[in-house]
Amino acid sequence: MYSINSIKNLRENIQGEVILPKDENYEEERTIYNAMIDKHPALIVKCRDEQDVKKAIQFARKEEIEVAVRGGGHNGAGLALVDDGMVVDLSLMKDIQIDPAKQTARVQAGCLLKEVDEATHEHGLALPSGIVGTTGVSGLTLGGGIGYLSRKGGLTIDRLKEAEVVLASGDLVTVSETSNPDLFWAIRGGGGNFGVVTSFTFNLLPIKNVYAGPMFWPLEQAHEAMKFYDEITKNASNDLYGFFAFLIVPPGDPFPEHLRSKNVCGIVWCYTGPIEKAEEVFKPIREFGPPILDFVDEIPMPDLNGMFDDLYPPGMHWYWRAHFVNELTDDAIRENIKYGSQIPSVHSTTHFYPIDGAVHDTETNQTAWAKRSSRWSQVIVGVDPDPDNAEEVTAWCKNYYDDIAPYADGGAYVNFMMEEGESRIKASYGNNYERLAEIKAKYDPDNFFHINQNIEPAAVT
Ligand SMILES: Cc1cc2nc3c(=O)[nH]c(=O)nc-3n(C[C@H](O)[C@H](O)[C@H](O)COP(=O)(O)OP(=O)(O)OC[C@H]3O[C@@H](n4cnc5c(N)ncnc54)[C@H](O)[C@@H]3O)c2cc1C
Structure with a gap:
């Protein structure tokens, strides 16, 4: 388990905050949307930017602690939290950049749907997403994203143009059709299995x-x-x-x-x-x-x-x-x-x-x-x-x-889904599961990111 000194170093090295069980705001910060979930992380790292996320991941790897990733904290199964591990909390990362001419939005990973809705609506644009405004863009997008505009514009992932991801190695990469296309394929539905996404760039619809x-x-x-x-x-x-x-x-x-x-x-x-x-x-x-x-x-x-x-x-x-x-x-x-x-x-x-x-x-x-x-x-x-x-x-x-x-x-x-076991996850991905497992083996061979609807890395032959 990590030492007081290593926590002190992490605190000094990031722009965001490190919250421990003894801190006054710990109870508030470990609370998520679903009150049925009651987990006690060892530390919560509230990241301000990509560099904070990288440092948090490097810390967790070095200290060998489990990591959960929190976007909006809406996940029904409570996969934004982990007992005795680290929560990489993205809720301070709220920047939204709209390009009205290109009809795109670059959205940081801590945004909620209602924040994106308000920002895009000002320009007469909309992102197909979900039906409750307090849901996190991150978890919703990585799982697929269904809502009122699905029949018109597809799933939220069908509007995804590019994302930035901190991998299990601690490296920050850009993914798109032309940059790490295998990873771009995998994050469009494969959940939080492949890394921490720090921002998403979406194509918007002209809907007011x-x-x-x-x-x-x-x-x-x-x-x-x-x-x-x-x-x-x-x-x-x-x-x-x-x-x-x-x-x-x-x-x-x-x-x-x-x-x-x-x-x-x-x-x-x-x-x-x-x-x-x-x-x-x-x-x-x-x-x-x-x-x-x-x-x-x-x-x-x-x-x-x-x-x-x-x-x-x-x-x-x-x-x-x-x-x-x-x-x-x-x-x-x-x-x-x-x-x-x-x-x-x-x-x-x-x-x-x-x-x-x-x-x-x-x-x-x-x-x-x-x-x-x-x-x-x-x-x-x-x-x-x-x-x-x-x-x-x-x-x-x-x-x-x-x-x-x-x-x-x-x-x-x-x-x-709640935590319903491997066979249910496999049934949900159908014929895509095998490819997902291979991409998991390439980018996260140790299954470092496993507090999610988990895809096991394929065995290397
Ligand atoms: C009231 C309510 C209404 C909903 N309505 C809809 C709906 O209309 N359409 C729809 O599609 N879904 C809907 N959902 C489901 C929703 O998509 C999931 O709960 C989703 O997990 C929420 O995302 P979040 O960021 O809030 O989740 P969190 O609980 O923060 O995260 C869930 C999981 O996603 C992963 N994750 C989150 N952020 C990241 C990241 N940046 N990088 C890597 N992994 C990450 C992690 O594995 C994490 O454990 C709804 C949920 C609720 C509670």
């Missing part, structure tokens, strides 16, 4: 406002609603996105009193086509049912991306499960409705995020993200603010996951 928001239907209409949703999105242009959900209507504003605390199904829409055409596109949708709630209207893109931020503040207990889904058969729909009617708490839900449209324009072997043929990435979350309810929401989530497994398409989005 969208026609978007939620619509609900009664649970009694859920079967027909899912069928209708399946049909309408199958044949829609990439301008129309909607994720299907089973939920309990939150018991407060802006929801009408007669719907509060009711189990319903719903779709959160995002239309990116010409605004003057929106009413016409939504005419058949509004005629179905009709919906018991319709909050769809023109809104700025960051408002849509932040719509759930107040409902899901940090500090609740989360248990996650996920599947890729390609077909909504009658049996699958019945099983989903069964669990939709048994949702154990107002924050627990399931979402079917579309991953068709532009996501399918990239071949499965072009990036590490392996499911370019499924239509949805389904997530089931058991969530509650009260630790006493954690067991109940977890049981609902696990049972739901097991019972719909026969209707799923194999594997899951790694960013929606």
Whole structure:
């Protein structure tokens, strides 16, 4: 274990901070988004720049301590922390440079989605990312990145042009189609397995406002609603996105009193086509049912991306499960409705995020993200603010996951998984796993970066 002197040296040599268990802010700094995770790192290194990251990695190698990497701290499985090891915390690295002419953004690794949204929106631009603004850009991007603009512009990794990475050797390298292309392939979906990414450069989309928001239907209409949703999105242009959900209507504003605390199904829409055409596109949708709630209207893109931020503040207990889904058969729909009617708490839900449209324009072997043929990435979350309810929401989530497994398409989005073991990771990467393991062996042969959805280095022959 490291000495007081070596910590003193590290402190003096970096621009950022070193936080130890005895420090006043240790409890605050070791807290992450999911309150179900309670890990105690030996030290937290809050890096200010790439050089700090290099020094932190060199320190950990020399002192032989395990390393976890923290971007936004949202990971459900708590992979941003490690007991008794070092956390390389990137949350102070917040620089964002927009080039409006080239429609690109260079984003440092500590940025949250909402910070990128605000910066890009000022220039009438947007990055396809996720649906909650407090999520970290880093972890979301490295796992793939799915959200409202997926059908229009692909996954977040499909917009990635370049990244800077500190490797297990401590070297800082640039990765792109032309510089270390194998590593560029691997970080687009392969998670934090290959090094610490310190910045990302993205190609943006020219999107400012969208026609978007939620619509609900009664649970009694859920079967027909899912069928209708399946049909309408199958044949829609990439301008129309909607994720299907089973939920309990939150018991407060802006929801009408007669719907509060009711189990319903719903779709959160995002239309990116010409605004003057929106009413016409939504005419058949509004005629179905009709919906018991319709909050769809023109809104700025960051408002849509932040719509759930107040409902899901940090500090609740989360248990996650996920599947890729390609077909909504009658049996699958019945099983989903069964669990939709048994949702154990107002924050627990399931979402079917579309991953068709532009996501399918990239071949499965072009990036590490392996499911370019499924239509949805389904997530089931058991969530509650009260630790006493954690067991109940977890049981609902696990049972739901097991019972719909026969209707799923194999594997899951790694960013929606808990620590579920090697076979689940392999299933999620499919035919890309072998290449990932070879690239891991080249850049991180000792599996130094293993606090993640881990890809074991291939054996060298
Ligand atoms: C409320 C909520 C909503 C979400 N919504 C979406 C969504 O709409 N779309 C979506 O795709 N995902 C979504 N997610 C999942 C999200 O993508 C993952 O939780 C992701 O891990 C979050 O990234 P982070 O930087 O906040 O994570 P962290 O917990 O900080 O990091 C997670 C892991 O990523 C790796 N990592 C992070 N940063 C780096 C880095 N710079 N270099 C190397 N490795 C790194 C490490 O292995 C780390 O352990 C959501 C999560 C939550 C909690």
